[in-house]
Structures are given as C-alpha cells and as structure tokens.
Amino acid sequence: MRPLRDAQLGAFTFFASALPHDVCGSNGLPLTPNSIKILGRFQLLKTISHPRLCQYVDISRGKHERLVVVTEHYESSLNDFQKQVQTVSPERVLQIAYEALEGLEFMNKHGMVHRALNAQNVLMDGKGKVKLAKFGLYYMTDHGADVDFPIGYPSYLAPEVIAQGSVHPSDPSQGENPLPSGPKTDVWSLGVLLFELCAVSSLKPPCLDLMNDYLIELSVRSCIDDIVTVLAEEHGCLDAIRVSLKSIISHCLLHWSAKTTLRPTPAELLVDPVFEGVSCLYAPFQQPVGLFSSSLRCAHLELPEDISQLCKDDDEEYLGERAIDEVYHLWCLAGGDLEKELTNKEIIQSKPPVCTLPNFLLEDGESFGQGRDRSFLLDDTTVTLSLCQLKNRLKDVAGEAYYPLLEDEQSSLSQSNSSNELSCTVTLPLIIRERDTEYQLIRIILFDRLLKAYPYKKNLVWKEARVDIPPLIRGLAWAALLGVEGDIQAKYDSIDKDTPIPTDRQIEVDIPRCHQYDELLSSPQGHRKFRRVLKAWVVSHPDLVYWQGLDSLCAPFLWLNFNNEPLAYACMSAFIPKYLYNFFLKDNSHVIQEYLTVFSQMIAFHDPELSNHLNEIGFIPDLYAIPWFLTMFTHVFPLHKIFHLWDTLLLGNSSFPFCIGVAILQQLRDRLLANGFNECILLFSDLPEIDIERCVRESINLFCWTPKSATYRQHAQPPKAQGDSSTNGFGKAANYYSSDYQDMPKTDLSREPLALSDLKAEVSPRISAEDLIDLCELSVGGQTKRSKASKPKILAVDIRSIEDFGRGHISGSISIPYSTAFSPDGELVQCPATGTLQSFRGRVIVVINCFDSIRVIFRSSTDLHSKSYGNHGLFNQTGVQFVFPH
Template identity: 60%
Template sequence: MLPLGKGQLGVSTFFASAHPHDKCGSNGLPLTPNSIKILGRAQKLKTITHPRLCQYIDFARGKNERLIVVVEHYEDNVRLAAKEGRLSSPNKIKKLAFEVLLGLEYMNKHGLVHRALSSHNVLLCPEGKAKLSKFGLYHMTGGGADVAFPIGHPQYLAPEVLCPGPPVDTDVYDDTEMDMPLSGPKVDVWALGMILLELCIVRTLYMYLCIDNLPEDLRAILQLCLTVSPSKRPSPSTLLQHEVFAELSKAEPPYKNNIKLFSVELRCKDLELPEFDGRIEIDDDLLAGRRFDEVYYLWTLAGGDLEGELKRKGIIKPKPAVFMLPTVVAGEEGETFGHEKERKHLLDDTTILLSLEELRQRLENIDDTAFFPLLEDERTTSPISPSGNDLSETQSLPLVIRERDIEYQFHRVVLYERLLKAYPYKREHIWKEARVDIPPLNRAHIWAALLGVEGDVQGCYDAIDKETPQLIDRQIEVDIPRCHQYDELLSSPAAHAKFKRILKAWVFSNPHLVYWQALAFASLSAFIPKYLHHFFLKDNSAVIQEYLAVFSHLIAFHDPELANHMESIGFIPELYAIPWFLTMFAHVFPLHKIFHLWDTLLLGNSSLPLCIGVAILRQLRDALLSYGFNECILLFSDMPGTDIEKCVQDSINIFCCTPKSATFRKHARPPPKPKNGQRKFPASYYSTDYHDQPRTELSREPLTLEELKSEVSPRISAEDLIELCELKGPSPSKSPTKKSKTSRPKILIVDPDLSFSRGHIPSSINIPFNTAFSPEGDLVPCPAVSSLQQHKGRVVVVVGPKGGRNTYNFANQLVKLNYPKVVTLHGGIDALRHTGLLTVPPATL
C-alpha cells in the first residue's frame, strides 16, 4: 500500500440485499448471505494500488447485512472544484481527463469496471491530482446483483446501461443470478465524457448547452467519449493513445508496481532518483510516511470503532424495535404488511472522515527515531528496537495484551516492515524477532519469510493449470465448505474459489501425491515438504505409522504415567492424533488460536508438531487420567477450551527438553540440495532437523516400523549422548536439553558385571537386567537403584550391548514404573568403543 501522505481515512456504509428466510440453494442448504459474498470479493480491492486510485484499506460486516468500507479519502472533488471555478481552463480539463483515464486503464488491467464514476467520485488530493473513489463498488456487489440499489448515477450512465440487452451467461461473480448484462470498460468512458461536458459548459447538466466555443481537441475527446454505440466508443487504454494526450503521456512517469517482496531480482535495477535542487523539505508529520494499512491498524488499537464513528455522524440511526413491527401478518408463511418503507437499503453515498487525533496523541511520546529503526549498528548484527529498554517489560506480558498495546505494536510493525523490505538478506533477523512475537498486521508476509518463499511466486502459480476439471474436484468442493465456515471471509464463495485453485495447483505440482480429505488451507507448497513430507502419498501408511510411533515415544518420555494409562485403556494415537498432524492442528483450534500456534510452529523443525501434540495432552492430563476409553473418545470429539499461549510455551519447553535424535524418522524430508546461486543462511538449533546434520559413525540409523512399535522409549544417538554429558568437554553448540550440571543425564548400564568391568562410560551406574527387577516388576533395592531414584526426573540413558533386547526391555520396564525421560542409546555401548571415552575400573587385588 501507499503511504498516508496528505490523505485521510474515510468510511462509508451500505446494505446488501437480504435473502428470503425460506429460500435455499440447489444443495438444500441456506443461501450464503449477500454480505458474505460481497466481503469475499472485496478482498481483491485491497491489492489494487495506483496513484490515481483511492486505496481500499479494510472491509467489515455489521448487523442486518451492513457492510462498512474503509478507504483513502480527500474532501475535495471535481464537483466542488467546478463550482468554485478551479477547473475552467481547457488544459486543466485535459489533464484531469488524462489522470482519470490512467486510473481507469489500471483498473481494467485488473478486470475491474467503475460503473459509478461521477464528478463527486473523482477526488482531488492537495497536489491537485485526480484520484478515483468508489471504484470497487460494482465489483464487490457482483455487478450490482447483491444490493437493492443501482450502481451508478443516472446522469452519468451510458446508453447501454440504461437500455440493456438480454442477460449474459457468465460465472464472473460466482453463483450470482444476473438479471442484466455486465458492464464493460467503455461505460466509464461515457461517464468521463459526461463529467468533461459538465466542466466545459460550467453549468448543471441538461440545461442550456453550447459547445461551439470549446477548443477542437476537447471537442474531439468529448465526441469520442460520448459515442452512443459502445462498439465504436474507445476504451480507456485506446483513448490514452490519442494525440491530445501525447505531451501529458511524455511528462507522466511510468507507474512501477512490479517490486515483489519475495523476488530475488535486484529491486533497485530501474530506480531513478530525483535531482537534488539544494532544498530539503522536512515533514514533521512522521505518521504521514506510514502506509494506510499501518495507520488504520494503529487507529483501531487506539480505540477506533467504525460503527461508533458512523453513529456519531448520524449515518447509522438506531431505531426502536417497536417501530419496526408490522401492522399485519398474514398467510402460512407469515408475510408481513404495514412496515414503514425502509430507506436504509438504498445507497447513502456519504463518506465520513476518521479522526487521527487520538492516534497522534497516543504516539506523541514516541521518539522520532522510532519511525526509522536501525537494523544494525557497528557492534552487532542483531536488530535494534529504538525503545527496546522501554519495551522489555511489555515483552514479558501475555501475547494477547501485547497485541493490544499500541506503542508496542507500533515498534513491532515498523521494525518488521523494514526487515521484510530487506528480505531475504535479513532472514536470520526475521527469525530472531519472530521468536519474540509476530504482529497480526505482518503475519502473512512473515510466515512466507519463515517458510523461505522466494522467486517469482505469482508467475509460478499463474503457470499452473487450475481450471481443467480433475477427479479430485468433487472431493475438494465437498471439503472446503467444512473449513472454518464460522469465519465470514472463509465462508464466502470467493474464498471457496481461491481455496479450490490453490489445492488444485498443489496437486498438479505434486503428481506423486494425492489430495486427502481435510487437507484444508495448510497445504502450501513450502509448508508440506517441511512438516508433512510424504504424508500425502497414495499409500502413506508407513509414513503415518512411523510418525505416530515417534509421537508415542515422546508421550512416554515426558509423561510415562499418562502414556501407561492411555495404553491400558487402548486409547492409542491412531484414534485421535491423525487429524492433528494431517492438518497441523488447523481443524483442532479456531482460527485466532491457530494463528498464535503457527507463529511458533513455523520457527521450529519438523519435530515441533509432535511436541505440540504432547503439550495438548498434558493440558488435558487430569481429565484423561480419570477417564476410560469411551470418555476419552467423547473428550477428543469435542475438544474443550485450550489455553493456546500455555500450549505454545509447554511445547517449546518439551521441544527444548527432548534430545534432537529422539525424534529421528526414516520418512522425514532429506536435506535439501542447495541450488546454483542460492544463498545459504545460518540456521539455529531449533529450526534444523537431526537428519540435516552431517552423518557420522555416531549418528542414528533408521529403524523398521516393527522395531519402533516394540519399543516404548525413544532412542538417541551416540553424538547426542556425548554432547549432553559433555564427555568431550563443553560444546560450543550445546543442546538445550542440558541446561546445567545438575540436569546432566544419568547413564545406566544394563550389561552384566563382567562387561561393565571391561569398559564403561564415566559417571555411569550398572544395574544388570537379569537381577534388576522383582517378580512383581519393581526394581530390586541396591546402591545403584538408590542412585537412579535420586536422579528421577532427569534424562536416563539406558545402555547395553548392540542388538541386545534387554536394553529396550529395561527401558520399557522403567516407563511402566513411571520413570520420565527414559531413552536408550542407539548402537549400544559398542557405538562408543572407538571414541576413547570408555574407562576401565582399577583392578582389585
């Protein structure tokens, strides 16, 4: 979006037409409210940015099919200027026509038609430039089909609009029933001609007309614009090529809106800097340099209320319910009569201004340098928040409070805006800041940056065939209406169409994969390979079963009591966890919770979803431990309220307390091969997977599914053991699993005494398996068992001979005794024989 500059925020409102209560669609379901349809189509208008168009900023849906539109606005317009005689010069009129045509041409390139063009909808900014307002009304209302009022002003409507032909069969506006043909770009050329005619005669239209004294070039433009036959009338792009506008075209710098945030091309290739004339203009209004969407976002945080503003200005007038009662209710269908005719369903073209004074007062104590944060200083390459010291206390507050703190959000939004402009070169800094939090305004672009999106994304997407009918179309059409339909935007036909195109593009780009039910909108090409590699193969049984087996290991590692109870009642992960991981929790939580969950999910590696699953179970722990099988099924069929912030924090703690090799999977994504010329960015411990590390003789090897299912505890690699126990001294990149000396793992050798005496790991204890447990399954008391009990709660590494089943049986038995954090060493003691780390006790005489 463009910066605020000298513009203002304007608000207007109108009503969509309501469906009859007893009317249903062809599928037997209630019809989608027209206000929902309008809201879905309107989202496209936010992406249309041009100097000659007023920027659409936001759309909101109110009660009784009310739509509220927030848009860039100026108080001056062509009608006022004409009354005051400021547009009487032929050159000014030609310049105005040229600027209007530039806006119309850009609209037409994006498939838009104004249809409501009039002298009071052509606004004039303080510099005198024209900007078209209300240009999206015709598009968002489905060509006027979803509202009870006509689109356009009668005196400016083209003949083909006033006398339309038969309706055309089109699906441009989804399932809207059109009762008249759609208007094309040439209707706006006629409206422009009528506006120019008003300016030329400087009189109210349809009064005494005299154009004999007009300059020849203006007369030529008027004759072209007011050509009755639309087939002979030029389009805006054709009219711009007329010789009348030749000089203006040369003087007009070309509009360049091809800077793509995630492009790897040189963005400053065509940059032209203006010549410095020695004068420096300093604008004290720093807020004017922020984008419209940023200013509006901060305005809402400062207490802004759209409906409240409309009520204060008298646009919304509450009416007592008693005055809305009908006089007569007749018939079986309850048809009503005697209402006072409602005028609210007609268009009120008034636009009110939103005052920014409250926002400026809330930001007046912020230092001017905060508007221009430095990303680096001479001593460090870390991003610097200008008032970081002041914000440190706010960062410790709950996320919900931080998202409502206007000063905190201001600093975060401004910082992220600069970091995103420097993407991908500041990718590492974006990761670092995202670990703190992600402001809702920037979430979409930050998620894309965290997923490593680069290149000509739009070009790649456009090149994919998304229209040819496929076998999966029917299943997609059935599944999409099940996806978060309580959300107004996601329930709109426009959103359904976009979802379908995205899913079809994904299936087309991955022919070896198939569409699965409930894939939902999480199926993004950058997201699937990282977190759901091979989950959507035609035969994905082995992948899912391995994933769930590792999940079971993590439950036993962090909460053995819960794992034992769920196993005893037969409540296995296959019964509840598959939808969690197939959709990455998109169908478990409502959208506002998913946003916060994914803010953290995208920062972790492919094992973080497993930790989130464990965190969910731990929140439900008390209920699960007291429930039987049937109660657990009911609990998960209707998930209770979950504290998502606690879930996120618990999942991070679980992730940090889990050795990385414990989540190793055979079917995880292999390390990506670097492409030619691709930059390699340093990755943190948290964002890299275990299989991304260089392979050594100490690394873990994949296990068969049978081996995974036969073991209760996870395995760790020898290199993880060496790092966790610091057997080779302090490591420069220690795993967060070991936070202090007192939390070092306890190594438990289960070899017979003879093997223990031939070499063991320093500080380890020996409890031979054949004498460790009593017939009841309890540990037989001995000094080694006492030492083990003293270290209960710390990581316990069970080590035995390579391939020996006693090692895994010992670990399984410890889990049954509710010992947490039990793991086994992959490869056994033999994995360490060539490291020189084993010690031999002194011989006894």
C-alpha cells in the same frame, strides 16, 4: 499499499440484499449471504493501487447485512473545485480528463468498470491531482446484483444503461439478464463531467441547472461547440483548445443513440492526438515489484543529488510515510470504531425495536405498520475518520523508531524507542502485545524493513520472529521463514488448474466444510481460490495424492495470502515437505504409523505416568492424533489459534509437532488420568478449550528437553545442506532445540532405522551416542564442561556385566547388571542401586547396553515401582537398547 501522506481515511456504508431464510442451494446448504459474497469480492480491490485511484483498505460486516468500506479519502472533489474556481483553463480541463482516463484504463485492465462516476466521486489531492473514488462499488456488488439500489447516478449514466431500465440482474422473472456495463459506459460519464466543467466555467449558473435540458433538447455537438468556443475565447486560444476540447467531449458522448460501437474506450482515448501536449507531463505508471519476483526490486531506486534531502525535519509527519493499511490497522488498535464514527455522523441511526416492526396487510387490504426504511438504501456519504486519537497515542514515539538500524548488535526494539513501558511490553502475553498500538508500530516497521531486504536479512527475520510476528504482515513473514524465493507467480501460472482431474469431486465436497465460520473463506471467492490452490498442489505433485485434511492445511496460508494465490501455494508447497514429508503418499500407513509410534514414545519420555495409564486403558494415539498431525492441528483449532501456534511451529524442525501434541495432553492430564477409555473418547470428540499461549510455551520447554535423536524417523525428510538458517529457530539457549537432526550430516547422529514392528515394541525412545555425550555435557575428549556447582542432568545406568563395565564405561555411569537387578520373570529386585535410582526422580535416566546404540530415558516425578518394569517389558536380554523408567 502506498503511503498515506496527505490522504485521509474515509468510510461509507450500505446494505446488501437480504436472502430468504428458507431457501437452500443445490448442495442442500443455506445460501451464502450477499454480504459475504461482497466481502469476498472486495479483497481484490485492496490490490488495485494506482495514483489516480483511491486505495481500498478494508471492509467490515455488521448486523442485518450492513457493510462498512474503508478507503483512501480526500475532502476536496471536482464538485468543490467547480464551486471554488471561477474559470477553468482549457489546459486544466484536458489535464483532468487525462488523469481520469488513466484511472479508468487501469481499472479496465483489471476487468472493472466504475459505473458510478459523478463530480462527488472525482476527488482531488493536495496537489490537485485526480483520484477516482468508489470505483469498486459496481464490481464488489456483482454489477449491482447483490444490492437493492442501482449503481450509478442518472444524470451521468450512458443512454444504453438507461435503456436497460431498472431490471435486477439476478431477477429470474426477467428472462435474459442485461449485460454488465463496459468501459465505454464510463467514457460517457466522463464526457458529461467535462461538459459540466466547461459549462460552469464559461456560461456560469444557472446553466448548470439546465444541463439536462441542454442534453435533451439541443443537438449535443452543437451545444458542445458553442460552450467550448466561449471558453476558448476567454483564454485567448480559440483554435487549438477549442478543437481539442470539442474533440474529446464529442468522442466521449458518442453515440447519442444506444449504439455505442463508435464510442472509444479509455485506453483508445489516452492515445488520441488531443492529449499529445498533456501526456508528456505524466510519467508512465510502473507497478511496484513484489517481494517474490524475478525482477530486481531496487532497479528504479535513485538517490537525490543532495543527500541531505533524505534527512527528515523535526516537524515531519512520520505516520504519513507509512502504508495506508498500516495506518488503519494502528487506528483500530488505538480505539477506532467504524460504526461509532458513522453513528456520530448520523449515517447509522439506531431505532427502538418497536419502531422496526414489519408491515401487516389486513384482510380488507388495509396496510398497517412501517413503510420501507430508507436507511436501507444507499447513502454515498463518506465520513472522514479522525486520526487525532492515533497521533496522540503515538506522540511519544521517537522519530528514530520509524527508521530502525538493522546492523546494530543490540536489540532492535530497545534501539527503536527508549520508553520503559515499551520495553516492558515484550514480557507481556502475546494477545496483549498484539493490541498495543506503540508496540505494533515498532514491530511492523522493523519487519517491513527486514522483509524488504529478504533474503539478505533472512537470519534477522528468524531472530525477530522468535520474539513475535506482527499480525498485519504474518503472511510475508511466514513465507520468509519457509524459505520461499523466486518467481512464484510464473511457477503458479504454469500449472494447469482448469483441466478436470479425479480429485475435483473430493475437493468440492471438502471445501464447504473447511473453516466455514470464517467470513472470508466461506465466500464464493474463498471457495474458488481454495479450489485453485489445492488443485495446483495436486497437479504439481504427481507422486502425492489428495487426502482429506489437505484443505485444512491450506486454510491458514490462503487466509493470510487471500489476494496472492501464488504465495499461498508456495508456502504450502514448502510447508508440507518440512513437516509432513510423504504424509500424502497413496499408501501412507507406514509413514503415519511410524509417526504415531514416535509420538507415543515422546509421551512416555516426558510423562510416563500418563503414558502408562493411556496404554492400560487402550487409548492409543491412533484414536485421536491422526487429525492432529495430518493437518498440523488446523482441523482441531480455529484459525486465530493456529496463527499463534504456527508462529512458533515454523521456527522449529519437523519434530516440534510431537512436543505440541504432548503439551496438549498435559493440559488435559488430570482429566485423562481420572477417566477410562469411553470417557477419553468423549473428551476428544469435543476437545475442551486449549490455552494456546501455554501450549506454545510448554512445547518449547519440552523440545529443549528432548534429545535430537530421540525423535528420529526413518521416513522423515532427507538431510539438507548445512548452514540452513531454519536450524536456528530458537537460538543458542535451547541446546537441543537449536538444530534439526535431519539437517545434520548422517555421521553427526548415528541412529540406524528400525523396522516398524521393532519400533512399536519399544515403549521409550532411543538416542545416539552423540546425544548421550551432549546429555552428559562431555566433550569428545572426555573433559567435563559442567560447572562444579551444578548437578548432573542425567544418570547413566550401564546394565552390562561387571567385566564389560570394568573394561570401559562412561565416566559417571553406575553399573547395575541386568542379571542382578531383575528376576527371571522381569520383576525388579531390590538392590543397593535402587536408592540411587530413587534419588534421580524427575531427572533423565539413560540405560546403556553397548556403546554403538543407547536407549533412553524417562523424566518424571513418580516413585519407582518394580511392577512397572516387569509389566511393560522395558528390560529384556535379547535387545541391545533398554529403557529405565521412573
């Protein structure tokens, strides 16, 4: 969106038509409320940005089908201009006409018609330029079908619109519905506006009051000729100006009858010769290049000849240089309340419940009760939202914060603002940071600059995303983290999304059940976009198939990029190979079974007590975890929790979801340990409230503790090239978290794939020799990097024979030959080494049988019990990898 500059934020409200409560649609579901339909259509209006149109910002849905629309606003209108200016020069009239036609033409290119033009809705900015307001009301209400009031003002409506009458477009008793108004309707309204402007300027009131009489009783062309002649004589330019004004107004008001074929469209009027002297004053509008495009984003950037012009004055209004949607977002964070603002201006009037009783009709026909509440009709008053509270909140933010330096070695946040309070905000919980006005301003500005430099500043985007991601620009930030690049629009357009395919039926069934608590996704527009994005993915991936759950996976990307289907599709297409590689094969059983087995081993590694209990009662991951991983938890959690969860998930590699799953189980640990199989099934059928911030925090800790090769999967995504920034999601502090084993050359982690049956037979994970070296904090040459004061992280237990141990072993490992530690039936035999094992409770124990493959490890605080070894068969002499739980 364009900067706020001298504009203001305005809000107006209206009611959508109420639907009967006892009526269902053809699918048996309740009808979608009209307010939801309007909310879905409104989203497109936020993308319509033109210098001659007031920018739409947001819409909110209240009680009783009330809708409040936020838009760019200016206090001055054409009506005020007529009252303030005694005479209007003909040149100025032509300029106003040309500017209004520019806005109308741009609307028409996007399939929209104003239909509500009047002098109050033609606003003028500080430079006197035309800004058309409320241009989306006709579109968002489905040509007036979703509201109980007509769209437009009778004095300005075209004859063909008046001839249709007040038939409601959705009224089934009216036969054929009237056709929606076209671009020529607005041309008539503009002609009336120009006619008024000329009449007021030349004849003065009370001619304005008699305008309708002129249009009815006199010949239009004769009236226009007389008025324009008087106007031209006053300015001494009888010939040229008289002819130009008469021509343009006459064209606009063609044809006086309901036949409008001769009336031109805005696009045709703009190229009319009468505007030759005006059009040269206006540069052609160029649509800004998007972040993901084949065009150069900097192609039209120019530096001024005097570089000092870039320097800002001390009195510069920095907030005015931010985008309108940013300012509104900060206004809300600073305590802005739309309904409160409208209530203070008496636009919204609350009434006691007793005054809102319905109207009763008695047996004798007498009516008793309330009449129609006029507050449910349209009040087109636009209330200006005061920015004083926001500016007061941001008064201590230094000017440098609006232009942060990206090349500084130190933290961008600390350089942006010297306030101690702001620096301390980073340590607060995420939900508090997201509601802090000053903090969000700094983060939004920083991410905005980084994303504009994407992909050049890709590494800095990753660095800042580790702190947090501002909700306002989460969609673009996710796309950058997923590595989306190129002309995504062209690729999306090239996919056939219209030809019927067998999957269509399943998609139609799934969409009405996917996150329908959300107003945006439950709207008809949301369903339509859902269908297009899902179908595009299915068609463009012929080797994969649609599985139930793909719709839930698509939901976060669609919600964040509701007005950018290509970006939603591109993000989804980049996300699935990274985290769900081959999950959507036609036969994906081997992929999912391997995934669940590795997850089971992760539970055993991080919490053996819980793992033993779940295995004893038969509550295996197959019973509860498939929806978790197939949808990456989107089927389990609402969207607002998914956003926070995925902010961290996208920084990790494909093994991070295992840690999320373990973190969820640990939050439910006490209840799981205390319950049996049936109780656990009931517990997961209605999952209790999960603290997402705690889940994210514990997931990171678990991942930092997990050796890279412990989560090796045969069916994971093939290795990528080295140097991928996605391998540095959590910085250098996370030793194992800092790189993805799948992004390493195969020689880095020497893990060999196991058959699925063999993998299932093992309770705990294996690791590579390279990971063992990392765990022991040893270099390849055997020199320790561990400080003398620190304790060893692991205990290496070598179960080979004493002879093999003597020929060579890892420094610091202890020898416990299998034959001396266990009886023939698998029971642990008390030996001197038992005390050593007891002292390592809570640490990692690695059991080694041969150096080419190693078996890990458990980390727990439970005591050693000989029974636990024998019952689970964790030691055997036939395998080459073993695990020693504790």
